[in-house]
Amino acid sequence: MNYPRVYHTSVVLPDGKVFTAGGQVWGKPFNESNVQFVPELYDPVTDSFEPQSSHNMIRVYHSISMLLPDATVFNGGGGLCGNCSFNHYDAQIFIPPYLLTPSGKRRARPEIKTVDETVTVGQVLKFTTDKVVESASLVRQGTTTHTVNTDQRRVPLNIEAGNGNSFTAKLPDSSGALLPGWYMLFAMDANGTPSEAATVKVELPKAATSELEELDQSDVDMESEDHAECEDEKMPATLAALLSSPIRVWKSWRPTLVL
Numbered sequence: 289m290n291y292p293r294v295y296h297t298s299v300v301l302p303d304g305k306v307f308t309a310g311g312q313v314w315g316k317p318f319n320e321s322n323v324q325f326v327p328e329l330y331d332p333v334t335d336s337f338e339p340q341s342s343h344n345m346i347r348v349y350h351s352i353s354m355l356l357p358d359a360t361v362f363n364g365g366g367g368l369c370g371n372c373s374f375n376h377y378d379a380q381i382f383i384p385p386y387l388l389t390p391s392g393k394r395r396a397r398p399e400i401k402t403v404d405e406t407v408t409v410g411q412v413l414k415f416t417t418d419k420v421v422e423s424a425s426l427v428r429q430g431t432t433t434h435t436v437n438t439d440q441r442r443v444p445l446n447i448e449a450g451n452g453n454s455f456t457a458k459l460p461d462s463s464g465a466l467l468p469g470w471y472m473l474f475a476m477d478a479n480g481t482p483s484e485a486a487t488v489k490v491e492l493p494k495a496a497t498s499e500l501e502e503l504d505q506s507d508v509d510m511e512s513e514d515h516a517e518c519e520d521e522k523m524p525a526t527l528a529a530l531l532s533s534p535i536r537v538w539k540s541w542r543p544t545l546v547l
């Protein structure tokens with residue numbers, strides 16, 4: 289990295305590069321000195337960082353970055369602690385080089401025409417495009433706060449071309465690698481220019497799902513007992529409300545959550 293920084297945010301892009309923005313040379317919450325304004329793009333193939341155009345907003349503690357479905361990056365916030373002396377109620381959009389020509393115009397980009405909306409871990413994903421694409425990836429929809437995207441994940445796909453711009457990709461067998469949930473499917477042309485994303489839901493195979501449901505049932509039995517005990521111990525109201533909700537918040541509740 290060319291610029292030392294903490295409290296920055298990093299986003300994995302559809303092509304596997306990582307965009308990093310903001311931060312400061314040394315970390316101090318709600319402080320705006322020694323700020324970095326030059327984002328960098330990490331290329332895992334060359335193992336190098338390339339400085340990008342500067343932003344003019346301070347993005348330090350409490351700032352966020354998110355990959356958007358159009359393959360740009362939202363970078364915003366900072367401060368926002370209520371009584372902070374600095375609050376950044378604003379955001380900027382970073383347009384990665386893969387969307388631009390050398391003169392800064394928007395490149396033509398491929399378009400995903402059809403896709404399986406629901407796919408299963410270990411099975412085959414099928415999609416069609418308006419033109420030939422060279423690669424594709426699934427990028428998990430995440431959440432970000434305090435410089436961390438807890439769900440950030442990119443799964444590169446080995447695609448095989450069929451007839452008429454139709455493509456298939458065998459998905460990883462491991463649900464540890466391809467966690468079930470919502471993903472953005474990006475298809476990239478020979479220049480590495482990505483399409484806009486198509487939303488795909490990844491599910492567990494049926495057998496694994498019914499196993500989880502059995503576990504879940506035992507959790508329900510366990511919860512009702514636990515819940516009664518916890519009420520006696522004045523469990524925080526929020527958690528009590530979650531546990532008594534008819535809607536399951538967690539797929540599997542385990543007694544490892546220590547209050």
Ligand SMILES: [Cu+2]
Pocket residue numbers: 350434
């Ligand atoms: Cu905070």
